[in-house]
Amino acid sequence: MNKPILELKDVQTIVNQGTSQAATILKKINLQINAGDFITIVGTNGAGKSTLFNVISGLLPVNSGQIFHNGKDVTKLSEEEHTRFLSRVFQDPKMGTAPRMTVAENLLLAAKRGERRHFYPRNLKAHKAHFQQLAATMHNGLDQHLNTPAGALSGGQRQALSFLMAVLKRPDIILLDEHTAALDPHTSMALMQTTNQYIQKEHLTALMITHQLEDALKYGNRILVLNQGQIQVDMTGNARKQLTAEKLYDYLVAK
Numbered sequence: 001m002n003k004p005i006l007e008l009k010d011v012q013t014i015v016n017q018g019t020s021q022a023a024t025i026l027k028k029i030n031l032q033i034n035a036g037d038f039i040t041i042v043g044t045n046g047a048g049k050s051t052l053f054n055v056i057s058g059l060l061p062v063n064s065g066q067i068f069h070n071g072k073d074v075t076k077l078s079e080e081e082h083t084r085f086l087s088r089v090f091q092d093p094k095m096g097t098a099p100r101m102t103v104a105e106n107l108l109l110a111a112k113r114g115e116r117r118h119f120y121p122r123n124l125k126a127h128k129a130h131f132q133q134l135a136a137t138m139h140n141g142l143d144q145h146l147n148t149p150a151g152a153l154s155g156g157q158r159q160a161l162s163f164l165m166a167v168l169k170r171p172d173i174i175l176l177d178e179h180t181a182a183l184d185p186h187t188s189m190a191l192m193q194t195t196n197q198y199i200q201k202e203h204l205t206a207l208m209i210t211h212q213l214e215d216a217l218k219y220g221n222r223i224l225v226l227n228q229g230q231i232q233v234d235m236t237g238n239a240r241k242q243l244t245a246e247k248l249y250d251y252l253v254a255k
């Protein structure tokens with residue numbers, strides 16, 4: 001069998017170590033993420049969801065345990081080194097895009113990420129048709145705004161741009177950190193649908209934190225419930241299909 005694309009083994013994260021405020025935020029997390037998994041993650045405030053993403057993306061160190069990417073130990077890699085195989089979309093539309101640069105320039109920046117060559121706006125011409133096509137997959141008018149500064153876009157368009165920038169280089173793993181939560185219900189639902197279509201079409205491996213239990217059940221092939229720093233539920237297949245929002249809620253608040 002193929003190795004998991006990402007594997008966490010007994011991962012533990014302690015904050016404020018050595019002080020009276022020391023707290024174990026992630027407790028012996030064991031998780032195997034397989035290529036093509038689309039995992040939705042739910043949990044109450046403070047359950048450790050963002051901390052899990054921070055650890056997976058190298059932003060927060062692991063106090064004990066190991067993380068493997070395609071079998072290679074990446075536990076001690078820097079956040080920048082993690083960006084070679086992983087990208088993240090945040091809740092805040094202001095993060096992830098450069099406000100004064102146009103949509104096309106932002107996309108070019110994402111296309112050139114990790115390359116030594118400098119950013120030349122004149123290279124834009126060669127990419128325009130591709131960027132147009134890409135922006136059109138979002139079905140929210142983003143393709144009509146390739147020359148608009150990102151800061152002038154609507155929240156939904158800006159989040160769609162953040163998503164496209166994150167997936168442009170086809171990362172091995174994409175982390176969606178409540179990426180539709182700051183949008184109005186209609187825009188949020190629309191972006192969720194286009195996100196899902198893109199992930200399915202490109203067979204991406206994705207992890208998505210959400211507080212919307214319906215979304216957690218509707219999208220993806222696997223569901224995780226984090227509770228007080230531990231994985232309380234990890235469901236796929238029929239068990240997941242039979243899971244209801246009511247039962248999921250019970251898992252969420254279980255003590």
Ligand SMILES: Nc1ncnc2c1ncn2[C@@H]1O[C@H](COP(=O)(O)OP(=O)(O)OP(=O)(O)O)[C@@H](O)[C@H]1O
Nearest residue numbers: 015016025043044045046047048049050051052226
């Ligand atoms: N660097 C840190 N220093 C101190 N405490 C931290 C740190 N990072 C996280 N925590 C604490 O760890 C717990 C888990 O936080 P985390 O942000 O991962 O929760 P979450 O499940 O993402 O919650 P939310 O749904 O509110 O975003 C919280 O109690 C938080 O205050």
